[in-house]
Amino acid sequence: MAPLLGDNRILVARGLERIGSTRVLGLRALMDVAALRPPLGVRDLSHALAPRLNAAGRLAHAAVAVRLLITEDPEEAGMIAAELDGLNKERRALCEQVLADAIGEVETGGLQEQPALVLAREGWHPGVVGIVASQLVERYYRPAVLIALQEGMGKGSARSIPSLHLVEALSEAAAHLTAFGGHAMAAGLTIPAGAVERFRSAFVAAVAGKLRDGDLEPTMLIDAEIPLEAATLEQAAELGRLAPFGSGNEPPIFATRMLRVLSTRLVGDGAHLAMVVGDDTHTAEAIAFRQGDLAELLAFTQTRVDLAYTLEENRWREVSSVRLVVRDLQTPGLNPADVTSSTAQLLERLFERADDYLDLGRREVEEADAFHTKVVGVTFEGRQETLAWVRAGEALQLVREPRNPRDPHAIKVCLGDGRQIGFLRAALAARLAPAMDAGARYTAAATALTGGGDRAWGLNIQVIREAAREGDAVEGRALMEEGTAGLSRGRPLSSQQQEVLDTVLAGGSVAARFGPGRGLLPTVVMAAAALVARGDGPVVVVLPRSGVVDAWTGLAGAWLRRAGLRVAGVHGLLPAQDAAHTGAAWGRGDLDLLFASALWLEQRTPEAGGVIAVLDPHSPESDLDLLRERYGGRLRFLTGTLPGEALAQAAGAAGMNRVVAAVPARTNLRVVDHRGRPTADAALRTGRARQEKTLFLTGDAGASVAAAHDLRAHHPEMASLIAYYHSGLPAALRRVIEDLFAAGQLSVLVAGAYLVAPALPQDIARVVVLGLLPDPLLASECLGSGGLNGQVATVELRFGPDALSAAAALLEARCPSRETLVRCYHELRARDRAGEVPETTLPAEVLSACLAIMVEAGVLAREDAEGSGGRYALLGAGVRGDLGRSLRYREGMREHAAWAHLRAWAGGPAARILDDLARP
Numbered sequence: 001m002a003p004l005l006g007d008n009r010i011l012v013a014r015g016l017e018r019i020g021s022t023r024v025l026g027l028r029a030l031m032d033v034a035a036l037r038p039p040l041g042v043r044d045l046s047h048a049l050a051p052r053l054n055a056a057g058r059l060a061h062a063a064v065a066v067r068l069l070i071t072e073d074p075e076e077a078g079m080i081a082a083e084l085d086g087l088n089k090e091r092r093a094l095c096e097q098v099l100a101d102a103i104g105e106v107e108t109g110g111l112q113e114q115p116a117l118v119l120a121r122e123g124w125h126p127g128v129v130g131i132v133a134s135q136l137v138e139r140y141y142r143p144a145v146l147i148a149l150q151e152g153m154g155k156g157s158a159r160s161i162p163s164l165h166l167v168e169a170l171s172e173a174a175a176h177l178t179a180f181g182g183h184a185m186a187a188g189l190t191i192p193a194g195a196v197e198r199f200r201s202a203f204v205a206a207v208a209g210k211l212r213d214g215d216l217e218p219t220m221l222i223d224a225e226i227p228l229e230a231a232t233l234e235q236a237a238e239l240g241r242l243a244p245f246g247s248g249n250e251p252p253i254f255a256t257r258m259l260r261v262l263s264t265r266l267v268g269d270g271a272h273l274a275m276v277v278g279d280d281t282h283t284a285e286a287i288a289f290r291q292g293d294l295a296e297l298l299a300f301t302q303t304r305v306d307l308a309y310t311l312e313e314n315r316w317r318e319v320s321s322v323r324l325v326v327r328d329l330q331t332p333g334l335n336p337a338d339v340t341s342s343t344a345q346l347l348e349r350l351f352e353r354a355d356d357y358l359d360l361g362r363r364e365v366e367e368a369d370a371f372h373t374k375v376v377g378v379t380f381e382g383r384q385e386t387l388a389w390v391r392a393g394e395a396l397q398l399v400r401e402p403r404n405p406r407d408p409h410a411i412k413v414c415l416g417d418g419r420q421i422g423f424l425r426a427a428l429a430a431r432l433a434p435a436m437d438a439g440a441r442y443t444a445a446a447t448a449l450t451g452g453g454d455r456a457w458g459l460n461i462q463v464i465r466e467a468a469r470e471g472d473a474v475e476g477r478a479l480m481e482e483g484t485a486g487l488s489r490g491r492p493l494s495s496q497q498q499e500v501l502d503t504v505l506a507g508g509s510v511a512a513r514f515g516p517g518r519g520l521l522p523t524v525v526m527a528a529a530a531l532v533a534r535g536d537g538p539v540v541v542v543l544p545r546s547g548v549v550d551a552w553t554g555l556a557g558a559w560l561r562r563a564g565l566r567v568a569g570v571h572g573l574l575p576a577q578d579a580a581h582t583g584a585a586w587g588r589g590d591l592d593l594l595f596a597s598a599l600w601l602e603q604r605t606p607e608a609g610g611v612i613a614v615l616d617p618h619s620p621e622s623d624l625d626l627l628r629e630r631y632g633g634r635l636r637f638l639t640g641t642l643p644g645e646a647l648a649q650a651a652g653a654a655g656m657n658r659v660v661a662a663v664p665a666r667t668n669l670r671v672v673d674h675r676g677r678p679t680a681d682a683a684l685r686t687g688r689a690r691q692e693k694t695l696f697l698t699g700d701a702g703a704s705v706a707a708a709h710d711l712r713a714h715h716p717e718m719a720s721l722i723a724y725y726h727s728g729l730p731a732a733l734r735r736v737i738e739d740l741f742a743a744g745q746l747s748v749l750v751a752g753a754y755l756v757a758p759a760l761p762q763d764i765a766r767v768v769v770l771g772l773l774p775d776p777l778l779a780s781e782c783l784g785s786g787g788l789n790g791q792v793a794t795v796e797l798r799f800g801p802d803a804l805s806a807a808a809a810l811l812e813a814r815c816p817s818r819e820t821l822v823r824c825y826h827e828l829r830a831r832d833r834a835g836e837v838p839e840t841t842l843p844a845e846v847l848s849a850c851l852a853i854m855v856e857a858g859v860l861a862r863e864d865a866e867g868s869g870g871r872y873a874l875l876g877a878g879v880r881g882d883l884g885r886s887l888r889y890r891e892g893m894r895e896h897a898a899w900a901h902l903r904a905w906a907g908g909p910a911a912r913i914l915d916d917l918a919r920p
Contacts, residue, residue: 003248012244013551016040017815021359026068040242041312046659055087058127096271098132102146115216116169116207118200120154120193130157130186135290137161141218143169143207149193153178164207165213166907173202182838219309220328222253228259228282233322236311239550251310253327265761266292273743277324285314287324295743296767297331298749302735306330321560348734349409349430350723351712353536356427357728361617374446375413375422375459387449387457390421394445396461398424400436413444413461417821421459429650431730434464441465489903495524499660502567504637505530507864511638511651512660515919516784520639522757525556527637532565532592536636539593540608542812543625544599544619544640545898546571551596551754554727559758566590571597572887573814575852580685601889605630614651615640615778618898624650641777644920662920668787669795669918673910676800692765693741696750697782699771699807701800704752707770718748726752734759755906756781762788768796771803774811774895774920776902784917795917797910804903813845815892816853818883824850825859828874849888856886 002008020038022028025698027049031037055873062472064087068080070597079493085894100696102119105114111119117136136144137159143166158282160166163182174180176199180189183633191199231254245251257276267274273288273295285311287296307326314323350357378387397414404410409422411432424432432442443464450458493501496512504527514520528539544547553569560567568591570582581602585591586606598619611631615623615638627635634655644662651659708724715722722745723737740746742761749755754773767786772779787793803892812820824842842850853874854860859881861873875881882890894918905913 004244004246005248006627009244009249011744012042012246016042016244018044019045023073024069025077026071026080029074029077030068030084032078033081033085041310042246044129047593049823051083051091052084052088055091056084059087059125059881065292072915091131092127093370094128095131098124098128098146099135102132102136106136106140114142114202114204115211115599116142117144118195118196118203120156120629122149124148126150126155129155130159130188133157133159135380138290142216145189145203147189147191147196149196152193152481153690154191154196155191156189156191158182158189159423160185161215161218163212164210169203169206170211172206173199176202176428195552196264215704218454221309221422222255225255228256228277229281229326230609231284231309231311231322232258233313233320236322239311240313245310253308253310255306255308256330257306260299260304262301264295264298264743268296273326277305284324286321286324286326288329291326291329292744295740295745297334298743301331301334303331303334306332307783309410316393336482344720346733347720347723351705351709353426353430354709354724356430357726358701358705359454368655372460372462373425373428375461377424379424379456379460381420384457386415386419387459387519388450388452390446390459392446394446394450395842396421396446398432398444398463399441402433404500411436424463431733446773493679494519494663496660497526498638500639500814501526503658503660505534507534507536508655509633509636509638509654510658510660511645511647511654513642513647513667513920514639515641515662516780516917517666517756517786517788518663518784519757520614520641520781521552521556522616524552524639524836528610528612529560529565531612531636536610537592537614538589538608539585540601540611540791541593541595542598542601542611542613542623543595544598544614544616544777545775545895546573546599547773548614548777548896549595551599551775551778551815554731555756555759556595557756560593565592567593567595569595571600572891597891598626599894601630602626603887607636608693610634610636612637612639615642615647617642617646617695618894618901624653628654639867640781661909665916665920666787667753668790668792669784669914670792671910671914671917672796673795674796674798692747693744693761693763694766694768695755695760695764695785696770697755697772698750698752699773699803700810701728701752703771703806704750708750711750721746722748722750724750724752725755727754751782754782755776757788758783760785763791764788764793766794767795769799771799771901772906773808774805774899774902776898776905779902779906780917783913796914799906808899808903811895813843814849815888815895816846816850816893817896820846821853821883821889825854828860849892853883853886853889853892854881856888857881857883860883 004012016039018042018624019027030049030052031040032783034044034052036044036048039294040197053065056062064080064083068077068084071080072078074238096174100122101121105119105121106117110204111117117140125148126148129148133144133146136146141161143158143160143164145156145158147154158166158170159285162170162185167180167184168181170177170180170182170187170189176191177189178192180187182188196715239252242249242251254277259279262276262278262283265274267287270289271292273291275288275298276283278284278285286307288676297303301314307324307330308328309324309326312325314321361897378384386552391577395416397412397416399412399414400410401410405425409429409432411429413418413422413424413552414420423429436442444461445464446459447462450460497513500510500512500523514523524541528541531537531539541552543552549569553839557569568582570579572579574582581605582591583592583604586594594608596604596606608631611627611634613624613627613635619640619642624638633655635656638647638651638654640647647810648659651657696704696707704726708722711722712719718827723740725734725737737746737749738759741749752771754761764786767783768781773782783795786795816824822840824847827841851860855862855872859875861875905916
């Protein structure tokens, strides 16, 4: 290749300047089909224009490209350009297939250990084997020869590495070739099909004799190691003065270490990895070409990375930003092969041990400050003798054992000197291991030694999560940048979101309406974080119902903590001791942001610097009246799903003079009505599901597991692409599944929990509704999560009466109705006694909720402290309780009222459902 130095560099530079305004009709038409706009760079030529021109010679005839360049007919130019674009797409598809075949052959046969690769197969297109050979060299860093066989002969292309002169190596194996020719780095050859094996042996031996130790280890010269803050658009522009870059005039390569990968997504049909990376204060976009398979590694481990990269200006919607073009990505201390294996084990564990995660009573134990448990496996391998000397209060170690052949989530319990005394229970380890792998730290202490004498020794321990706060809250603009990365997976803010955040950061107050899927949660969270960052905290986010509080706290909490904020949620359905703990933390100033239900605020008035209110059509006017009365001008952001006119009235009543205009209604959604036919398998079209992301929505955790099992059973060829998701999964594990789905490593996700941005990607093509969450705000957000990238998406309604009844039953268990409370009261009165938890015919979960309400209403007295095994006493027959005194009951009635509206809506016309999902 001619070096881009001296006269060559001047010629290319001037050519790039002129090509944007060329009068050659064919080039202008080709730039149109390639979506190129001047000014053009070297990469635009090498990766957009040249491949399309080259595709003609590879798959058809080079005369097609020549005709494009000489035509003076605009219509003919457009037709030929479209033809070349189609040939290029065909070429790419052929490359992908040949590359997949080649990688499979290399990995299956262990050929990557040889000094050179020689692969041959019938059916490969000879026009693309050279491209694929180059990709194999990049992947395995050793010379590669690919041969397309047809009718007893083979046409091949070879590519090399700098330490091997390719033609010299081919000369030593020339006895087996019909013809060959080329240069040091690339060559072509023809060969009889029967000679391939002899050629392979001779060529591999020739390469082995010419290479020295270390030649097969790629090296890269780094020009400078810099902090991320130095990778600026101004720096990229300054370096651009040295362009055009290419052979002999390579761009400067920089390195930055220990970056967090804030978001990943696959681009270029899944071949390339787009990322947003950050340190503690700055973020940057990055693109790693032909490294899409790293998405799984980064999503699973959440590890920090070292990057080697060049800088370029990236223009999107007429806005310029700097982009890191990744030349190499390293994960210090991490073996990618082990992680890939662990990801497969993750899916296997999800389905083989689903019951471990369906015990929702244990959910979020991995984020608890401390908890007690019992060590298991203490009778094996002579551990009893060691255990007998353990004393209460002794410090212990928890050690991950990911290579354990029986349980990849195993966690050993060891003494301070490293001697093992047992394991954590498998179900508990399944929850803690993903958090530990993501960086959480736990310590343990012995609390009691049990047994002895004729019984084996046992040990009770306390597990303590080490407090961690990843730095102080950063400046408001930086939070917006990181919010774009973390909460929108690298997508730019919409104009509506940008206007809201600009107003908040400027100290103003604003109202804005967000329809389903339009970014309500990310906007609220970023606005709250920005208020804290500019000194207007702490912030209270007021939500219409308790279920929304739980869902939003769970989804947004991880990002907020990463940004350095302390966050909690509170509402009237929480156990009294939990609500009191949160209230005390707020009073001590230990929290920066509180998600609270509107009804909880009626009884509490937490001091706040800024307040954000979220209203929906089911929010009573009294909610806004209360906030105006208690917080006045500190109400900074009013939002939700209220109709536009209602929101404007509410904003006026709150004294807000800035109302952000709603975006247009969506036109890319389709609703298909299959209600009453809820079979998940019937909704999965295998051929298309491999290319398109499909989200199945169910009404609860158990239903999500069952539906995912059903899909895998009917489509075993897609088993590695299907996962389930619900709130019983450990938080760290949910993040991994979310990232794998976003990166395209999973194409089918079956959800039994609230799931929107930041958990979901924007390129979901189908949303299949098997069941509903019993809250209209949550349900509509989930249903509206398809097609957020602007592509057409389908919402397929498959729920039936059974699914709606199941949702109602779940709501009843959490929020007993008046009828259930009356039934419980009469059963307790009929027994006319007090004691351990009273006996009734009601399920345990429903009974527990009823008892809590009756205590608050003054019907029942609890005789001891909160905890299991409490004793209750019914008050005298003449005592009348007041359900209005029970915050839990009032929260429940608000949930029931909203569910009644949702149930009627879900049973209504499909056209109305579509209108509501597509609304601004």
